Amino acid sequence: MNDIERNLQDIQISIPKDVTLVAVSKTKPVNELMKAYEAGQRVFGENKIQEMVEKWETMPKDISWHMIGHVQTNKVKYMAQFVDLIHAVDSIKLLKEINKQAKKHNRTIHCLLQIKIAEEESKFGLTEEDAIALLDSEEVKNLTNIHIQGLMGMATFTNDENQIKTEFEKIKTFFDQNTSKYPELRVLSIGMSGDYKIAIDCGSTMVRIGSSIFGARD
Numbered sequence: 001m002n003d004i005e006r007n008l009q010d011i012q013i014s015i016p017k018d019v020t021l022v023a024v025s026k027t028k029p030v031n032e033l034m035k036a037y038e039a040g041q042r043v044f045g046e047n048k049i050q051e052m053v054e055k056w057e058t059m060p061k062d063i064s065w066h067m068i069g070h071v072q073t074n075k076v077k078y079m080a081q082f083v084d085l086i087h088a089v090d091s092i093k094l095l096k097e098i099n100k101q102a103k104k105h106n107r108t109i110h111c112l113l114q115i116k117i118a119e120e121e122s123k124f125g126l127t128e129e130d131a132i133a134l135l136d137s138e139e140v141k142n143l144t145n146i147h148i149q150g151l152m153g154m155a156t157f158t159n160d161e162n163q164i165k166t167e168f169e170k171i172k173t174f175f176d177q178n179t180s181k182y183p184e185l186r187v188l189s190i191g192m193s194g195d196y197k198i199a200i201d202c203g204s205t206m207v208r209i210g211s212s213i214f215g216a217r218d
């Protein structure tokens with residue numbers, strides 16, 4: 001058994017069956033992704049569109065590709081043919097472009113709204129108020145080729161587990177407050193290598209794990 005296979009197995013036994021594991025493979029070469037694939041992993045997350053396109057072109061076609069990084073509107077077209085879930089949507093403008101490009105390929109692209117939860121200053125993500133405004137907007141409701149499936153958040157980069165827990169609890173509370181009004185919200189994407197156990201305790205349904213599977217990145 002190789003390291004990647006062993007790491008995957010260790011993670012799988014530590015997360016509940018109904019939590020989706022996204023193997024974050026950014027910067028890693030295809031041969032390492034293939035080790036995870038051969039161990040049964042089918043969901044991969046990348047943060048750069050060009051890199052994801054190159055991997056998609058060479059790898060088996062039954063992989064679900066997730067874009068977990070910030071997306072520039074003018075690059076959506078390169079991944080519209082195959083991307084399954086875009087985690088970090090934070091504007092109506094981006095949603096409209098995703099919809100337009102998805103339509104060209106006769107597809108539906110799943111999206112998550114990135115919510116700003118970190119205490120530290122972060123450039124990306126919606127406030128809770130902005131997320132509600134987006135979900136309520138007629139313009140968004142009329143987009144036929146996107147499906148907003150849930151929320152995504154990133155905690156502050158810190159060793160303070162209490163702070164991380166507070167931030168994850170905040171997005172979980174917001175998620176729970178809105179799932180009855182917006183039943184399409186089913187996914188809560190929180191948790192990375194350093195904090196996924198806290199995230200699962202806080203109700204995560206999808207964890208994005210890179211270095212604990214593939215090793216540290218350069």
Ligand SMILES: *Cc1c(COP(=O)(O)O)cnc(C)c1O
Pocket residue numbers: 024026047068069154191192193194208209210211212
């Ligand atoms: C890189 C990245 C991850 C995975 O980080 P690890 O600490 O290696 O698990 C998760 N989410 C996002 C948005 C990332 O950019």
